[in-house]
Amino acid sequence: MAFTSITDQITLLHSQIAATESQLLNLRAQLSAAESRVETARHLEQAYQGGFPAEWIGETLSRWPLSGEEYKRYGRQMIMKEVGLHGQLRLKQAKVLVVGCGGLGCPAAAYLAGAGVGTIGLVDGDTVEASNLHRQIAHSTSRVGLSKVESAYEYLRELNPLPNYERHPFHLSPTTAPDVFSAYDLVLDCTDHPTSRYLISDTCVLAGKPLVSASALKTEGQLIVLNNPPKPPGDPTGGPCYRCVFPKPPPADSVLSCGEGGILGPVVGVMGVLQALEAIKLLTSPSKPSVNGNGISPFEQQESPRASMLLFSAFSSPQFRTIRMRARHASCAACSSMATITSQHLTDGALDYAAFCGLTHPINLLSPQARITAADFARLPRDGSNILIDVRDETQYAMCALRGSINVPWSGSGQKWIETALQKGALPMDVAGRELFVVCRYGNDSQLAVKAIQDVMEGGAGPSGTSVNVRDIRGGFRAWRAEVDGEWPEY
The missing domain is CATH 3.40.250.10 (Rhodanese-like domain)
Known part of the structure; x- marks a missing residue:
């Protein structure tokens, strides 16, 4: 009888602990939301009093934190509580790098520019071809033969002249990527080959940058936010990287480009637009106040989210599916405590991404x-x-x-x-x-x-x-x- 009484008491205690933990979790969420509202209100009050941090505005402070043209341009998104004035100022402060000015990069860069991202970097070493035009919306017939970076720059400047556009008209390499990435807060991988995907992901891990990665082929697409939050290698609270999801590259003879496998224009457009959406969500998310009361990067204080991959299939029903991804892999070569990839490996050219992906030599089977x-x-x-x-x-x-x-x-x-x-x-x-x-x-x-x-x-x-x-x-x-x-x- 006494044993039954003790067992009941233990069960009751477990139940009370679970209820208390649930209440504590709810209180923490309320506290985080309250702190965020206080931080937002403080910044807005400073802005209207002319005391907003200058780096958030980037111009001579006046009565309002944004110019009249910016209110007109971005007003439709600023009136949404998900963005607001505070979020718009974050976008204006942000520096985003778009790697690849093709089917993904064109719509992604266009919506980032339209949203008012302050600095947009464009990386691509290719030129515009007629076969690009059915899906790469930033280019036009009159610009066939022009550098894709220059073509996209002309398009974006016409769309919105307010952001600062940085042009990098070359293909990324292990030696150039670290310097380029260091100047930006967030990176979008809009490329179409495993060699560039591994290089971009590795560089983002080492540089501490979140990465929004997407791909599209034929009628299918996929999207994932990687290295978010961007913790140092070995920190398990950081988001997984590309190598965590794909430790080994696909067989070289199974990799198809859009030119080989084909692509439906709206499919790659959908994925590029979703990349811009994820970037805007990351950039406008409110940060928690630091000890001294100053705002900090929204990426530094986020709790590690569970990464998920969004799959899109144009001719399936439903068209969208989500797969939950695991956390950082314990033996990942890039972001784990056992990481073997270092900044020196990138800068000294020790990493051969073509060889890693099995592309050292073109196919040559016959005599x-x-x-x-x-x-x-x-x-x-x-x-x-x-x-x-x-x-x-x-x-x-x-x-x-x-x-x-x-x-x-x-x-x-x-x-x-x-x-x-x-x-x-x-x-x-x-x-x-x-x-x-x-x-x-x-x-x-x-x-x-x-x-x-x-x-x-x-x-x-x-x-x-x-x-x-x-x-x-x-x-x-x-x-x-x-x-x-x-x-x-x-x-």
Whole structure:
């Protein structure tokens, strides 16, 4: 009986502790909100009395903390409690770096400029091409051939001349990234390749900068806020970095660019706009007052949020899904207590991101004898003595194809592709005296297909066990356009 009484008492105590902890958590939230309101009110009072910190305004103080034009431009967002005057002043003080002025960077930079971010940095080493224009909204036909940074600068200046625009018309490298990042508060990764993603993330960890990262391909997109809050490596309360989420890069031959895999313009636009939204949320979030009563960076006092990845699929229902991500990885090479990546590794060029991602050498699987130039192939007779296999997908084949070619899309698996080719008659049983040629868009998948045929024939599993003279057209249809047919569609 006494045992039951003690057990009941323990249960009651546990229940009281849980209730007290819940009440304490609620009181802490109320205290944080009250402190934030007091801090906001203090800053606003200083602003109206002409005592607002000069660095928050960036110009000669007057009766109002913002100019008349700024009130007109940003009034629609300032009247929202989520932004307010205090948030607008934070945006004006902020310095944001946009790495990549393409499909993601164009809408992201446009909305940051429209929102009144004080300094916007633009990084890109490419020039504008006509194929960019269906999705990269900051560029135009008249600026084809111009640096993307200069083109985006002209667009943004026309949109809003008030922010300060810093131009960095070059590709980031491990040696240049630390100096560039040091001048900014927040970084947006608007690039499209793993090599740049790892470099940008590593630099943000070492420089103590939050990172808003997004990607888009075909009809899919993803978004994640990384290194938020930006604690030093080894601090478990910091947000995870890109290496925590993706410790190993994808296989090099599985990585597709927009030029190879395709992209629907509004998809990449959606992701770029969401990057700007996340950046604005981070920049306008109120900070807690420090010991001496001065406002501090909103990133320094945030409790570590649970990172989540937002997935977007244009043709799915629902279109948006969220995946909760784990905290910093205990053995992460960049942000853990076991980190092996240091600032010196970046600046002295010791980190080879291309090699890390498996891109040290371009694909070159075949011997010279197993390849033929587009010009040489064009001079061969088309009398049925040779077979041309086009390994592009059905959609690209329908756009443009050489007469008499057989479409057998490369499947990624040599055995499955061989089976499909046999079914379609692209690998006939009687191949004596005939030659096989394989072509693709750029000359990569065609090499894989040729190698698959060679492997099957060498193993004695080919049609009638006959050896086949099979060759790849070097450079694919890009070379065909350059060497043979200048009117071949470029896409």
